[in-house]
Amino acid sequence: MYTFYQMWGVTQPEEARRIIESQRREAVMENPANLEEQAICLVGRDVYATLIKGYTEKQWGRACTELPASIIKRLPVRFTFDNNYFNDRYQGIPVGGYNVLIKGLLDGIEWRTGCNYLDDRAYFDGLADEIVYTGPIDEYFGWSLGFLEYRSLRFEQEMLPVSNYQGNAIVNYTERTVPYTRIVEHKHFEPGNGAVLSLPYTVVTREYPADYTPGSEAYYPVDNKRNRDLHAAYQDMGRCNVPHTWFAGRLGSYKYVDMGQAISSALKLSKALL
Numbered sequence: 001m002y003t004f005y006q007m008w009g010v011t012q013p014e015e016a017r018r019i020i021e022s023q024r025r026e027a028v029m030e031n032p033a034n035l036e037e038q039a040i041c042l043v044g045r046d047v048y049a050t051l052i053k054g055y056t057e058k059q060w061g062r063a064c065t066e067l068p069a070s071i072i073k074r075l076p077v078r079f080t081f082d083n084n085y086f087n088d089r090y091q092g093i094p095v096g097g098y099n100v101l102i103k104g105l106l107d108g109i110e111w112r113t114g115c116n117y118l119d120d121r122a123y124f125d126g127l128a129d130e131i132v133y134t135g136p137i138d139e140y141f142g143w144s145l146g147f148l149e150y151r152s153l154r155f156e157q158e159m160l161p162v163s164n165y166q167g168n169a170i171v172n173y174t175e176r177t178v179p180y181t182r183i184v185e186h187k188h189f190e191p192g193n194g195a196v197l198s199l200p201y202t203v204v205t206r207e208y209p210a211d212y213t214p215g216s217e218a219y220y221p222v223d224n225k226r227n228r229d230l231h232a233a234y235q236d237m238g239r240c241n242v243p244h245t246w247f248a249g250r251l252g253s254y255k256y257v258d259m260g261q262a263i264s265s266a267l268k269l270s271k272a273l274l
């Protein structure tokens with residue numbers, strides 16, 4: 001509703017709903033030919049132009065008219081004065097951040113970081129009966145069936161001599177002309193921590209969409225038929241050739257998941273294995 005107020009000056013949910021509905025009706029098409037047409041059918045011209053067009057074109061590195069309609073099936077719209085991105089009842093970040101949580105979980109457990117499983121499979125396989133592999137599944141198989149596609153990101157970090165740069169953990173930039181998609185200001189992830197908030201400096205990270213080249217950091221799976229089929233073929237290869245290796249997590253399952261889903265599927269898999 002804050003957005004609709006800024007766009008159209010409306011304060012009542014019903015007014016906003018009516019504007020969106022009338023723009024959707026104007027745009028109704030039998031078979032939207034591309035992402036632009038599909039998005040306008042779903043949310044109307046104004047929301048599309050303000051929030052979706054520039055952002056999507058930056059993320060994908062292509063014009064919305066060149067992207068398939070199938071990328072977006074629905075665009076959820078909320079008619080409440082609530083600026084949260086997610087609709088979940090419980091939202092948050094572990095106190096002190098994820099590092100503290102992970103450190104606690106690993107207390108008393110042997111662990112190593114900074115080693116690549118793929119560099120010495122025989123050695124790591126010798127340590128356990130079951131292996132959970134959370135890297136890219138195509139890389140595991142030496143890309144033997146082909147490359148899975150991803151979108152990547154480049155992060156630019158800066159320390160600024162101000163206490164509070166943007167007043168929020170994340171601000172998204174939907175315009176095409178701004179080269180980054182969002183700025184993260186890390187201190188706001190812990191709103192109750194007055195000591196951090198009052199420091200005279202702050203750390204911000206700008207996120208720039210980037211092409212992915214195999215072997216570099218993979219972020220977002222490109223969800224289309226070619227990639228889904230290729231991933232299924234790699235999974236079959238895994239079941240046949242390495243039955244004690246489990247391909248898990250967002251890269252093993254080649255699916256974008258939020259933290260809650262990532263944790264939930266990790267718990268399910270570990271229960272099944274144990």
Ligand SMILES: Cc1cc2nc3c(=O)[nH]c(=O)nc-3n(C[C@H](O)[C@H](O)[C@H](O)COP(=O)(O)OP(=O)(O)OC[C@H]3O[C@@H](n4cnc5c(N)ncnc54)[C@H](O)[C@@H]3O)c2cc1C
Nearest residue numbers: 115116117118134135136219249250251257258259260262
């Ligand atoms: C830019 C971005 C922003 C996000 N924002 C949010 C958000 O706001 N809210 C939210 O809920 N979720 C968010 N997510 C999603 C969330 O980060 C993921 O769902 C979660 O991290 C997935 O956990 P995972 O264990 O499956 O994979 P990962 O976190 O990727 O963990 C996989 C691990 O495997 C290791 N690994 C890979 N290959 C090898 C190898 N060969 N040898 C040894 N180790 C290896 C990697 O180093 C990594 O540590 C975001 C994701 C991205 C990319």
